[in-house]
Amino acid sequence: xxxxxxxxxxxxxxxxxxxxxxxxxxxxxxxxxxxxxxxxxxxxxxxxxxxxxxxxxxxxxxxxxxxxxxxxxxxxxxxxxxxxxxxxxxxxxxxxxxxxxxxxxxxxxxxxxxxxxxxxxxxxxxxxxxxxxxxxxxxxxxxxxxxxxxxxxxxxxxxxxxxxxxxxxxxxxxxxxxxxxxxxxxxxxxxxxxxxxxxxxxxxxxxxxxxxxxxxxxxxxxxxxxxxxxxxxxxxxxxxxxxxxxxxxxxxxxxxxxxxxxxxxxxxxxxxxxxxxxxxxxxxxxxxxxxxxxxxxxxxxxxxxxxxxxxxxxxxxxxxxxxxxxxxxxxxxxxxxxxxxxxxxxxxxxxxxxxxxxxxxxxxxxxxxxxxxxxxxxxxxxxxxxxxxxxxxxxxxxxxxxxxxxxxxxxxxxxxxxxxxxxxx
Numbered sequence: 166x167x168x169x170x171x172x173x174x175x176x177x178x179x180x181x182x183x184x185x186x187x188x189x190x191x192x193x194x195x196x197x198x199x200x201x202x203x204x205x206x207x208x209x210x211x212x213x214x215x216x217x218x219x220x221x222x223x224x225x226x227x228x229x230x231x232x233x234x235x236x237x238x239x240x241x242x243x244x245x246x247x248x249x250x251x252x253x254x255x256x257x258x259x260x261x262x263x264x265x266x267x268x269x270x271x272x273x274x275x276x277x278x279x280x281x282x283x284x285x286x287x288x289x290x291x292x293x294x295x296x297x298x299x300x301x302x303x304x305x306x307x308x309x310x311x312x313x314x315x316x317x318x319x320x321x322x323x324x325x326x327x328x329x330x331x332x333x334x335x336x337x338x339x340x341x342x343x344x345x346x347x348x349x350x351x352x353x354x355x356x357x358x359x360x361x362x363x364x365x366x367x368x369x370x371x372x373x374x375x376x377x378x379x380x381x382x383x384x385x386x387x388x389x390x391x392x393x394x395x396x397x398x399x400x401x402x403x404x405x406x407x408x409x410x411x412x413x414x415x416x417x418x419x420x421x422x423x424x425x426x427x428x429x430x431x432x433x434x435x436x437x438x439x440x441x442x443x444x445x446x447x448x449x450x451x452x453x454x455x456x457x458x459x460x461x462x463x464x465x466x467x468x469x470x471x472x473x474x475x476x477x478x479x480x481x482x483x484x485x486x487x488x489x490x491x492x493x494x495x496x497x498x499x500x501x502x503x504x505x506x507x508x509x510x511x512x513x514x515x516x517x518x519x520x521x522x523x524x525x526x527x528x529x530x531x532x533x534x535x536x537x538x539x540x541x542x543x544x545x546x547x548x549x550x551x552x553x554x555x556x557x558x559x560x561x562x563x564x565x566x567x568x569x570x571x572x573x574x575x576x577x578x579x580x581x582x583x584x585x586x587x588x589x590x
Contacts, residue, residue, distance in 0.1 A: 170204035175212025211244035215492040226254040246325040250280035285327035305344040310356025318431040318498035351386035360393035379408040397442040413453040414558040422477030454557040456485040462511030464502035484529035486522040526583035533576040
């Protein structure tokens, strides 16, 4: 039996799709092994959101060749889709639309470079593998949406992921039920632009999906992936109030706290509109967690504009921020914008926001000291502690326990890294 190894870069959607490819290989009698082991085939699921993603993808290809110079190296994912078939070190290059046929494509390989990349812009089919079973049985990611039609000026994703495609509701419900039967307590709904779910199906939206899943017996938690800020409105808030299983953790992608910068980014809201959504959430759910993504050093971002972002974020106190220095993506509008920012300036701005993020994270975690929290433990450990998360996505440290254990705990103290140390109540 042939051995196949996988390496995944980038987002949770990529991880889900890697698990789906593993299921395909397993069905075809391959043995899945660790990437560092000697394998006959190495599958690298790439990311191209940032220049760093491209760099890591290339390094991983080289590592695969070192592990076994005679192995077949398969490169797929977003960098592959954008590559025009030109990736050094790859024996087979497979686009995003062709991964469902990965074993058949490998069987065609005759020693000469093989490229299978379809034009994804007209794709209307949603790809899923129902018996996708991730290795970590604590939290299951459920892909319900693919593609994006936002065309933010810095982003290559609409070009490599194609148009919006939504998964049928009955298929989502079936997979969630299977995950619950397999012992999962929490599911996370993910997509490339999750808030666009249903746009192509008509008469159904993301909030409708949540209402259906909230009724599934045995499911404890429903968590949402990254959301368009304008998904938050009065109607959706009122409907969310009636759902016990939906975790009150909202990852609302912001990118900048300066409206002028947002306009150049082609984001479809202002800083003021974003803040209104934050206030809506906090009014309805006082202990809700709100996290975000921020890009610093976008073309034309003056020191004044950055300071607007810094003061804005300091005021609204989002409790965790993923901060990225702007990275040029070929083929996007931002690539040709004037006033590209120097690397050292971008790094300085990122550092200051990362420091602010940690401060906010610690402050938010402190709200749960001497309060009861619902804890779900995971595989990861830190010294004598097992790690986990509350429903609000506060990272928890607990002495003892096992992965998958769920209990009510009391927050005792907060570490310098914003982790909440808990004891069972």
